[in-house]
Amino acid sequence: MGTVVALGGQVGGAKLAEGLYRLRGAKLAVIVNTGDDYDYLGLPISPDVDTMLYALAGIADANKGWEPAGESFACHGMLTRLGGPVEVPLGDRALALHLLRAEALRAERAPTAVTLELAQRLGIEARVLPMCDDPVRTVVHTESGAMSFRDYFIDLKCEPAVLGFQYGGADEARLSDEVLDALHAADLEAVVLCPCNPYHALQPILAVNGMRAALRKRGAPVIAVSPIIGGRALQGSAAKMMQELGREVSARAIAMQYRKLIDGIVIDSADEALAEGIRAGGVEVLAVPTFMRNADDRLKLARAVLDFARDVRMRREVAADA
Amino acid sequence: MGTVVALGGQVGGAKLAEGLYRLRGAKLAVIVNTGDDYDYLGLPISPDVDTMLYALAGIADANKGWEPAGESFACHGMLTRLGGPVEVPLGDRALALHLLRAEALRAERAPTAVTLELAQRLGIEARVLPMCDDPVRTVVHTESGAMSFRDYFIDLKCEPAVLGFQYGGADEARLSDEVLDALHAADLEAVVLCPCNPYHALQPILAVNGMRAALRKRGAPVIAVSPIIGGRALQGSAAKMMQELGREVSARAIAMQYRKLIDGIVIDSADEALAEGIRAGGVEVLAVPTFMRNADDRLKLARAVLDFARDVRMRREVAADA
Numbered sequence: 001m002g003t004v005v006a007l008g009g010q011v012g013g014a015k016l017a018e019g020l021y022r023l024r025g026a027k028l029a030v031i032v033n034t035g036d037d038y039d040y041l042g043l044p045i046s047p048d049v050d051t052m053l054y055a056l057a058g059i060a061d062a063n064k065g066w067e068p069a070g071e072s073f074a075c076h077g078m079l080t081r082l083g084g085p086v087e088v089p090l091g092d093r094a095l096a097l098h099l100l101r102a103e104a105l106r107a108e109r110a111p112t113a114v115t116l117e118l119a120q121r122l123g124i125e126a127r128v129l130p131m132c133d134d135p136v137r138t139v140v141h142t143e144s145g146a147m148s149f150r151d152y153f154i155d156l157k158c159e160p161a162v163l164g165f166q167y168g169g170a171d172e173a174r175l176s177d178e179v180l181d182a183l184h185a186a187d188l189e190a191v192v193l194c195p196c197n198p199y200h201a202l203q204p205i206l207a208v209n210g211m212r213a214a215l216r217k218r219g220a221p222v223i224a225v226s227p228i229i230g231g232r233a234l235q236g237s238a239a240k241m242m243q244e245l246g247r248e249v250s251a252r253a254i255a256m257q258y259r260k261l262i263d264g265i266v267i268d269s270a271d272e273a274l275a276e277g278i279r280a281g282g283v284e285v286l287a288v289p290t291f292m293r294n295a296d297d298r299l300k301l302a303r304a305v306l307d308f309a310r311d312v313r314m315r316r317e318v319a320a321d322a
Numbered sequence: 323m324g325t326v327v328a329l330g331g332q333v334g335g336a337k338l339a340e341g342l343y344r345l346r347g348a349k350l351a352v353i354v355n356t357g358d359d360y361d362y363l364g365l366p367i368s369p370d371v372d373t374m375l376y377a378l379a380g381i382a383d384a385n386k387g388w389e390p391a392g393e394s395f396a397c398h399g400m401l402t403r404l405g406g407p408v409e410v411p412l413g414d415r416a417l418a419l420h421l422l423r424a425e426a427l428r429a430e431r432a433p434t435a436v437t438l439e440l441a442q443r444l445g446i447e448a449r450v451l452p453m454c455d456d457p458v459r460t461v462v463h464t465e466s467g468a469m470s471f472r473d474y475f476i477d478l479k480c481e482p483a484v485l486g487f488q489y490g491g492a493d494e495a496r497l498s499d500e501v502l503d504a505l506h507a508a509d510l511e512a513v514v515l516c517p518c519n520p521y522h523a524l525q526p527i528l529a530v531n532g533m534r535a536a537l538r539k540r541g542a543p544v545i546a547v548s549p550i551i552g553g554r555a556l557q558g559s560a561a562k563m564m565q566e567l568g569r570e571v572s573a574r575a576i577a578m579q580y581r582k583l584i585d586g587i588v589i590d591s592a593d594e595a596l597a598e599g600i601r602a603g604g605v606e607v608l609a610v611p612t613f614m615r616n617a618d619d620r621l622k623l624a625r626a627v628l629d630f631a632r633d634v635r636m637r638r639e640v641a642a643d644a
Contacts (some may be wrong), residue, residue, distance in 0.1 A: 041421045042364075042428060072396045078418035082443045092414040096400035099363045106364060121404045 001027060002189030002220075004306065005182050007131075009033030009048030009201035011065035012227055012234050013194035014055035015292045019302030020192065021056050021126050022295075028126040029182035030056075033196075034111070035131075035138035035167055035204030038150040040088050043098040044105055048201065049115055049130055050097055057122035062294075068093045087154055112176045127182060131205040134173035138200045139166040149200050158237045161244040165199045170207035175214060183214045190309035191215050193224035195290065197238045198257055199245075212261060221263045221312040223305055226251035229268040229290060250274060255283045264312045266290060266305055284312050323349060324511030324542075326628065327504050329453075331355030331370030331523035333387035334549055334556050335516035336377035337614045341624025342514065343378050343448050344617075350448040351504035352378075355518075356433070357453075357460035357489055357526030360472040362410050365420040366427055370523065371437055371452055372419055379444035390415045409476055434498045449504060453527040456495035460522045461488040471522050480559045483566040487521045492529035497536060510542040512631035517549040517612065519560045520579055521567075534583060543585045543634040545627055548573035551590040551612060572596060577605045586634045588612060588627055606634050 004024045006017050009032055017030045033048045047066065054060035054068050061069045071091040080086050090098070097118060104114040110133045119128040140152040142160035152158060183191070193202055206212055215222055231249050233239040242249045247257075251267040255278045258265070264284035267274060272287040279285055286308040292298045326346045328339050331354055339352045355370045369388065376382035376390050383391045393413040402408050412420070419440060426436040432455045441450040462474040464482035474480060505513070515524055528534055537544055553571050555561040561571045569575045573589040577600045580587070586606035589596060594609040601607055608630040614620045 042425050043421075068400070070396075072394060072414065074392075074394045074396065074414035075417045075421075078390070078415040079422070082418055082422060082440070092394065092396035092417075093400040095397045095414075095417060096404055099365075099397075100401070100404060103364050118404070 002187035003027050003029065003182065003185035004190050004192065005029045005031060005185075005188065005215075006192040006194055007031045007202060007205050007215075008194030008196040009036070009051070009205075010196040010236060011051060011055075012196040012236075013048070013201060014051045014060065014065055015298050016192070016194045016225060016302060016305070017052060017126075018055045018295070019292070019298035019300070020306070021124075022299050023302050023306060024126075026125040027187075029129060029185075030126060031129050031131050031179055031182070031205055032115075033131055033201045033204050035136050036149045036153075036200060037135075037137075038148060040090070041085065043090075043095075043102050045088070045098060046101065046111075046115075046130070049128065050094065052128050053097070053115075053119060053122055053124065056119070056124045056126055056128065059122070067091050110176070112178050116178070127178065129176065129178050129182065131211070132173040132179065132208050133176050134169060136167055136169040136173050136204055136208065138204050139168055140200070141165065158240065162199070162241050164245070165203065167204045167207040170204065171209055173208045175208060175210045179211075180214060184217060186218075188218040188220040190220055190306060191222040192305055192309075193222070193258060193262065195225040195227040195234055197227065197233075197236055197241070198254065199238075199241055206261070215261065221309040221316070222261055223264045223266060223309050223312070224254065224258050224262045225266045225290060225301070225305060226254045226268065226271070228254055228271075230270045234291065252278050255281065255285075259283055263316070264308060266301075266308060284308075284315075324509035325349050325351065325504065325507035326512050326514065327351045327353060327507075327510065327537075328514040328516055329353045329524060329527050329537075330516030330518040331358070331373070331527075332518040332558060333373060333377075334518040334558075334614075335370070335523060336373045336382065336387055337620050338514070338516045338547060338624060338627070339374060339448075340377045340617070341614070341620035341622070342628070343446075344621050345624050345628060346448075348447040349509075351451060351500075351507075352448060353451050353453050353501055353504070353527055355453055355523045355526050357458050357492075358471045358475075358522060359457075359459075360470060362412070363407065365412075365417075365424050367410070367420060368423065368433075368437075368452070371450065372416065374450050375419070375437075375441055375444055375446065378441070378446045378448055378450065381444070389413050432498070434500050438500070449500065451498065451500050451504065453533070454495040454501065454530045455498050456491060458489055458491040458495050458526055458530060460526050461490055462522070463487065480562065484521070484563050486567070487525065489526045489529040492526065493531055495530045497530060497532050501533075502536060505536045506539060508540075510540040512542055512628060513537050513544040514627055514631075515544070515546040515580060515584065517547040517556055519549065519555075519558055519563070520576065521560075521563055528583070537583065543631040543638070544583055545586045545588060545631050545634070546576065546580050546584045547588045547612060547623070547627060548576045548590065548593070550576055550593075552592045556613065574600050577607075578603065581605055585638070586630060588623075588630060606630075606637075
């Protein structure tokens with residue numbers, strides 16, 4: 001059983017990571033998007049990292065995966081009474097993480113060290129790693145101008161059509177020692193691009209200077225899992241954005257987007273007809289059910305992904321020997 | 323109907339202030355102790371100011387006057403799960419005030435302006451004024467050493483015997499324009515020292531450089547309300563501290579403590595026997611029920627205090643004419 005590195009963010013990323021965690025435990029490292037991080041009421045909010053922490057700690061709400069189960073909003077209610085700000089509904093339980101993170105960052109500790117400590121306090125054995133310790137900010141270029149992802153998502157409810165994305169600071173960012181350690185693991189078994197938004201959950205990670213090269217360093221198979229099923233996004237606005245950017249909304253477009261990086265892609269059984277076209281582009285394909293309704297689905301998909309990675313590696317080895 | 327200025331802190335101070343507020347509305351100014359303020363998880367906690375805000379906004383818990391009604395502790399529960407810190411049980415609703423105060427202070431706004439804005443947002447017409455804008459910190463000297471009031475109260479549960487108090491920074495503190503405006507009001511009718519701990523709720527206010535002189539500037543009667551009834555404190559550790567400091571635990575000792583400042587003192591009916599001795603010391607006395615169980619008690623006591631102040635003033639005027 002080797003080291004598995006998963007990349008992603010959002011609820012989709014957290015769900016697959018949870019399945020992988022049940023299979024690999026401490027051998028899993030998750031590199032999480034921080035391009036959507038923002039400050040709110042003086043608190044450093046890291047939505048994708050927290051979603052990942054809740055999922056791996058087993059305390060995520062079954063429906064709203066981005067918050068802890070049983071979350072309450074008493075503080076938010078009082079902020080409302082006090083006249084705001086209330087654009088972001090800060091949950092009471094979530095505040096505990098925000099406060100601890102704020103305190104640690106004020107003490108000039110690195111985001112990675114802080115996240116690992118939060119994970120450890122939550123009893124998580126896997127390594128939850130922010131994509132880097134430097135600030136990288138996803139900028140959404142839209143018909144209504146350029147803005148942070150937070151403003152696009154919260155203030156504008158993802159309404160303006162997107163024209164493109166930028167990852168400010170990614171070129172100057174340095175990979176953390178912890179990310180490099182995970183990707184350079186001698187027993188690296190697979191790198192998994194989780195099913196999440198390509199533009200603001202995965203690309204920010206891939207944009208970090210040196211990340212793409214590091215992903216391929218050990219030669220372990222790199223496998224993507226499509227966030228698009230039957231022309232629709234699993235969750236969120238990926239399909240809408242693909243359309244606005246003039247892309248086909250399909251698992252094939254996802255495969256094309258990552259084709260220079262990945263060896264294989266896992267698509268949904270519903271999209272099996274696309275497999276041949278994707279393979280013709282040089283990317284291996286596995287078609288299985290990918291919609292994760294519950295813990296069992298998450299485990300099954302994780303197992304399918306790792307089995308697929310093993311098959312990809314074996315076929316490559318056979319081809320190399322031939 | 324003139325301006326009334328009340329001084330104090332804690333629940334006792336908030337209760338009487340609430341009664342005075344019902345009688346004088348926007349004509350009330352409350353000068354609140356901030357010597358117990360402290361930072362916790364990066365939040366500026368101002369216990370007496372918040373207690374006062376909850377009381378005047380009519381949202382204080384009927385039993386635990388220091389927190390809003392219906393307070394919950396979901397954030398605290400998550401902090402506990404995360405391994406702390408949890409010495410201070412931060413309420414979810416209270417967090418809203420802490421967060422807003424923190425943000426405003428980071429923007430370098432003065433504590434008085436911030437408090438007035440919080441009060442306004444809570445619909446309070448009275449002026450709630452921190453005793454000054456400079457940091458003044460109550461230091462408790464005890465058998466176990468010197469410490470902040472927070473450490474004495476929270477970490478040591480008020481257990482070590484006290485040897486004395488210091489109000490660090492009080493000598494260098496400046497009275498705020500808002501406090502001076504209130505105390506210099508042309509229509510100042512009465513100054514009321516609320517029934518609260520003399521050592522860490524009232525003395526810190528009185529220790530602020532220039533406060534005692536400002537209290538007497540307009541010549542309005544200064545009236546104290548004893549926090550001691552029948553040798554016991556209304557609430558908190560006042561009796562314990564008086565004993566440890568070698569003082570008599572009585573309304574008479576309270577009158578003596580403030581004798582250079584006050585014209586009269588309101589004591590409990592149960593202590594009527596002490597009235598003659600106090601009067602012999604040159605302080606006028608009113609003995610009425612002072613224990614405030616409910617809003618009606620608070621209103622009655624407030625009315626008694628203001629009527630007593632009016633009588634004191636009239637007697638002084640008659641004496642001056644004679």
